[in-house]
Amino acid sequence: MESPSNLLLKLSRSLFADTAAQEKFIHAVTNPQPFNPAILWVQPKPTKNPFDIEIPVSWQPPFVDRLA
Structure with missing residues (x-):
């Protein structure tokens, strides 16, 4: 190194x-x-999420979804 x-x-x-x-x-x-991609929602989240998302971590803001 x-x-x-x-x-x-x-x-x-x-x-x-x-x-x-x-x-x-x-x-x-x-x-x-390495981290998986994420979506930062700037508009209200859709009622049916079109993506497979991970379980949120404790520090994750509610307007962010981590993708699987």
Whole structure:
């Protein structure tokens, strides 16, 4: 793995005082997890959703549906 850029290191230090949290943040940024696509509803949701959707996570806003 390449070493993180100085700007990424500086950002992690400004966000987290704990070095373990800094390393976890750098790892998350340099090795992102894949996520399924999502729909952001800007108009009222249809009564019958035309897509297969995932169960919402706790932090997910009600106007967003994650697709299966």
